[in-house]
Amino acid sequence: MDMRALVVDPDVPGSLRLGTVAEPRPAPGQLVLEVRHISLxxxxxxxxxxxxxxxxxxxxxxxxxxxxxxxxxxPAVGTRVVAFGAGAWAQRMAVDTTAVAEVPAQVDLADAAALPMAGISALRTLRSRPILGRRVLITGAAGGVGRYAIQMAALGGAHVIASVGSAARGKGLTELGADEVVVGLASIDRPVDLILDTVGGRQLTTAWQLLAPGGDVQSIGWASDEPAVFAPHSLFSLGPAKTISTFGDVHEVGPDLATLLGFVATGRLSPEVDRRGSWTGITEAAQALMDRRIAGKAVLDVEPAAAG
Structure with a gap:
């Protein structure tokens, strides 16, 4: 039986289009999800x-x-769940049972769909070291990861500095929990203890210079088109080691998805869905995301699969 899905097509704008593919064939440790919403x-x-x-x-x-x-x-048939796994942008997906979490009744499924990749990235990188009373810098803070990281860093008792590319992109970040909202990094005049970097490029090398001894840069993403070039000797540091860490740990995320859903259910985490529409509008939604015209997350509604 076939189903509809968003498939890669290098010959169309954005390289994504709706197409027809075979239904997934789950492994023994996988469930099949009827997808209602996806996020980009x-x-x-x-x-x-x-x-x-x-x-x-x-x-x-x-x-x-x-x-x-x-x-x-x-979970059993009929359970509402959020899932993280390859092949999610389809009417049905097969996903490991270790990568799903039941959605509480008070959480909308569309809001739940906004959480997995960005929420897990923010949650796991913030857990990399204690943040209570520490200075945490989040670059690209207006994006999906950034907005979740601001909220959770504030929950963890950090002094949160949100860096954005323009004043307009900083709108609403103080309300999410940022103690400081800055454009770029030039105005930061005190060392920071943890950096969640989603920008890369020259900004990564600048951020490194702001890091306190013993601090860490968590490299989550790379929105810049430029390389990060470190000047000679700039990686040397006296005292406790400063580190740059990569992030790509998405193993068995089910419990962490449940944590994120719990935050949403109790009003401590906003899903930050800025754009919502049908998945038939994938080209326009994808372009808006690339143009940074979306503050937070884009969620698309999936048309139901035919019965039978």
Whole structure:
């Protein structure tokens, strides 16, 4: 049986289009989800054209379980869940039961769909070291990861500095929990203890100079088109080691998805959905994301699969 999905097509604008593909065939430890909503992440959109033509793209989805896992793990049929896994942008997806979480009744499925990739990135990088009373710098703070990181860093008791590319992009970040909202990095005059960097390029090298001894830069993304070039000897530092850490840990995210959903359910985390519409508008939504015309997350509604 076939279904509809957003597939890679290098010959169309944005390299993504609606197409028809075969239904997923789950492994024993996977459930099948009837997808109701998906969310877009800038990196996924930017690099779609690098994938083989016909690939079902995307990682973030929320919907209802239609086939439980054959090995008996995971939620039962009919459960509302949020999921993180390859091939999410389709009417149905097969996903590991360790990468889903049940959505509380008070959380809208569309809001849940906005959480996985950006929320996990923010949550796990903030957990990399204690932040209570520490200075945390978040670059690219107006994006999906940045907005979640601001809120959770504030929950963790950090002094939160949100760096954005323009004054307009900083709108609303103080309300989310930022103690300081700055354009670029030039105005920061005191060292910071943890940096969540989504920009890369020259800004990464500048951020490194702001890092206190013993501090860490978590390199989450790379929105810049430029390389990061470090001047000779600039990586040397007296005292406790300063580090740059890569982030790509998305192993068994189910419990962390449940944590994020709990924050949303209790009003401590805003899903920050700035754009919502049908997945038939993928080209326009993807372009808006690439043009930085979306403050936070873009969520698309998926048309139901035909019965039978």
């Amino acid at each position: 992440n800038r990196g996924e959109v930017a690099f779609a054209g690098r994938l083989p033509a016909g690939t079902v793209h995307g990682y973030d989805a929320a919907g209802v379980v239609v086939h439980a896992a054959a090995d008996g793990t995971g």
